[in-house]
Amino acid sequence: QSKGTGGNHYSFYVADMGAQSVEHLRMEGALQRALQRQEFLLHYQPVVDIATGNVSGVEALLRWKPHGRPMVAPSDFIPLAEETGLIVPIGEWVLETAMAQQVAWLRRGLPPVRVSVNLSARQFLGQDVAQRVAALLAKTGCDPRWLTLEITESVLMQNPAAAAETMARLANMGVQLAIDDFGTGYSSLASLKRFPIHSLKIDRSFVSDLTQDADDAAIVNAVIALAHSMKLNVIAEGVETSEQLAFLHEHGCDQMQGYCFSRPVEPQGIEALLRAAEAA
Ligand code: C2E
Ligand code: MG
Ligand code: MG
Ligand code: MG
Numbered sequence: 001q002s003k004g005t006g007g008n009h010y011s012f013y014v015a016d017m018g019a020q021s022v023e024h025l026r027m028e029g030a031l032q033r034a035l036q037r038q039e040f041l042l043h044y045q046p047v048v049d050i051a052t053g054n055v056s057g058v059e060a061l062l063r064w065k066p067h068g069r070p071m072v073a074p075s076d077f078i079p080l081a082e083e084t085g086l087i088v089p090i091g092e093w094v095l096e097t098a099m100a101q102q103v104a105w106l107r108r109g110l111p112p113v114r115v116s117v118n119l120s121a122r123q124f125l126g127q128d129v130a131q132r133v134a135a136l137l138a139k140t141g142c143d144p145r146w147l148t149l150e151i152t153e154s155v156l157m158q159n160p161a162a163a164a165e166t167m168a169r170l171a172n173m174g175v176q177l178a179i180d181d182f183g184t185g186y187s188s189l190a191s192l193k194r195f196p197i198h199s200l201k202i203d204r205s206f207v208s209d210l211t212q213d214a215d216d217a218a219i220v221n222a223v224i225a226l227a228h229s230m231k232l233n234v235i236a237e238g239v240e241t242s243e244q245l246a247f248l249h250e251h252g253c254d255q256m257q258g259y260c261f262s263r264p265v266e267p268q269g270i271e272a273l274l275r276a277a278e279a280a
Pocket of ligand 3: 204
């Protein structure tokens with residue numbers, strides 16, 4: 001900001017920066033205390049098998065409900081958590097809670113349900129995530145074969161060698177790995193060949209215009225075909241309409257998540273859904 005635009009303008013700018021960093025600090029403090037105050041919770045979104053309509057799994061999605069304040073969306077606090085390193089203990093809480101939930105559903109007599117957990121860049125690249133996952137599997141009694149870990153394409157490409165090694169360790173434990181938000185980064189499908197990946201999740205941005213935009217339709221089609229040629233399972237994210245679902249069905253997409261089936265819900269909602277499916 002140039003001082004030439006006038007004294008007032010300049011001081012407004014400074015005041016504004018101050019307000020921004022005060023809010024930033026307040027958020028950071030609140031986020032720091034949130035774990036201890038048990039302000040985090042997980043919602044779960046069903047992952048549906050397109051051919052059969054069965055719920056084949058759920059994705060755990062983090063929510064923050066600060067005391068006396070409305071729910072904060074992940075996009076409004078995960079970047080800050082990532083920046084401050086708080087994502088590591090928070091991510092650890094997410095992993096443990098999702099694993100414990102998986103075990104709890106089983107103990108309540110439900111059929112096994114695959115649980116997917118999102119890993120942040122810092123969690124995946126910065127700490128010994130394979131060792132942490134192993135410790136939490138042992139602590140919770142969760143079966144690794146029913147756990148999927150999601151990482152984004154950009155995380156893979158930040159340090160491909162380290163990522164490949166970590167993924168090999170996780171895959172050897174029986175954990176499945178999925179690439180989240182596929183298509184938003186710059187990696188080609190071919191470059192994914194070196195990683196032990198089980199599923200590819202097509203980013204919501206390609207799905208939303210599928211039935212209007214011929215380019216998006218072509219991209220989705222190509223991703224499904226190539227992924228299948230590499231023996232990868234394909235999941236479409238953010239499916240909102242029956243037209244989108246019909247397109248995905250017709251083009252052989254394996255699974256989907258989206259508001260057209262269910263929003264992310266509390267654990268009890270998933271239990272009700274699974275019981276209804278069993279009774280049907
Ligand atoms: P994601 O992993 O790609 O999760 C999918 C997001 O799409 C979720 O947003 C979900 O609520 C939303 N979604 C699902 N179906 C639809 C739909 O039909 N339409 C629309 N418009 N949206 C849909 P959410 O829960 O706000 O999470 C946003 C992102 O925050 C996630 O994207 C993930 O990157 C991150 N995140 C969430 N939980 C965690 C976590 O426990 N750890 C880490 N590291 N990141 C997380
Ligand atoms: Mg995800
Ligand atoms: Mg995604
Ligand atoms: Mg996303």
